[in-house]
Amino acid sequence: MAKIHTNQKLIPTTTACSTININTSNAKTSTIKYDFEVAPYRGELTEKNYYGSFTFNCSQLSGKGVEFIKVDNFDFRFFGVDYGKADLLFAEAVFRDGDFLGLTASGADFSFICGFFELSEASFAYNINSSFGAANVTFSLRQVTDENLATVFAPEPSILMKVVV
Secondary structure, three states, rough: OOOOOEEEEEEHHHHHHHHHHHHHOOOOOOEEEEEEEEEEEEEOOOOEEEEEEEEEEHHHOOOEEEEEEOOOOEEEEEOOOOOOHHHHEEEEEEOOOOOOEEEEEEEEOEEEEEEOOOOHHHEEEEEEEEEEEEEEEEEEEEEOOOOOOEEEEEOOOOEEEEEEE
16 A cells, blocks of 8 residues: 655744744744544554544754654544543654654554654554554644644745655
């Protein structure tokens, strides 16, 4: 099964976050939100896709080197169970020189594995009732949000994200 990904690059926070705050009087934080889709291709759960999202504060992103930014919020419905940040052992958004590489996170029954060099390498693994499986993960940069996670600003591609095919 083919994975469809785009490389996503966030411009260093001194530009991106200040631009967001100037253009959105309602935004009190510099929150970035990614939606994701998990599409199992191996194991017993291959007939259904699973969806979720996570947020983090982009003011921590420098755009230089490898960076692990702690996730502020995490929501994921997987195999009939709703998971939140409290259900995870750890959760971090991973970047290399500003390029988003995915999510590294682990719960009792699943793990998100970020890409090493590019987003297309990101994956998902699970173990439900001793049934092991793997999945493709696709991420979509959503929009900048306020503290209630309501949409307040849809970023221009040139401001926050550079899509490279």
